[in-house]
Amino acid sequence: MHNKIFPIAKTFALLKPFINTSKAPVVEFIALQDKDPFKILIATILSSRTNDTTTTKVIQRLFKVVKNISSLETVPHDELEKLIFPVGFYKQKAIQLKKLPLVLKNNFNGIIPDEIDQLIKLPGVGRKTANLVRWAAFGKPAICVDVHVHRICNRWGYVKTKDPEETEMLLREILPRQYWPFINHYLVSLGQTICKPRNPKCKTCPLIDICAKIKVNH
Ligand code: SF4
The missing domain is CATH 1.10.1670.10 (Helix-hairpin-Helix base-excision DNA repair enzymes (C-terminal))
Structure with missing residues (x-):
């Protein structure tokens, strides 16, 4: 109504x-600097339930080590946890991020999709994250x-x-x-x-x- x-x-x-x-919220700030859907997706997942200052520090540290889907696949779980600490629910998010490369490979040929219904199939991605990624990474209405x-x-x-x-x-x-x-x-x-x-x-x-x-x- x-x-x-x-x-x-x-x-x-x-x-x-x-x-x-x-x-501007941190994800919009990243999108202005870098249109890489991978970075926008990861930053959006990490920013959930985390303040912008913490998210910004964490993604700067993380993206020096994890630059793409392949490096996310190979980074050890323990190291990933340390890299993303102290974002909210960092242990749960580390598990979700480690699952991401395989889900992308199996379902989307390793490419980050731009449709909401596809994005929400990725681990750690709800409707809000999906909409934000669709808009910030792909410039599509959301x-x-x-x-x-x-x-x-x-x-x-x-x-x-x-x-x-x-x-x-x-x-x-x-x-x-x-x-x-x-x-x-x-x-x-x-x-x-x-x-x-x-x-x-x-x-x-x-x-x-x-x-x-x-x-x-x-
Ligand atoms: S603070 Fe919120 S509830 Fe109050 S007038 Fe503004 S928009 Fe409305």
């Missing part, structure tokens, strides 16, 4: 000056919906959905295409600074006059 009269264009216009002063995008779109009253996947599917229908590449960056920035999960700072928010503040207790 969604609000057909929600002023989405005005919302993005109001957010734009605020976002210009924020840093909407990266994480907990920030899901929470904030619901607080605005733009959508009424129960989880990020439902939000993604609905946004694919209602969000004008020109906003697809920006929504994740904009709402992650807003969600980390102002529209936090607890105690959102509505008084300092540029959207205070148009947001319905659904389930916000002040």
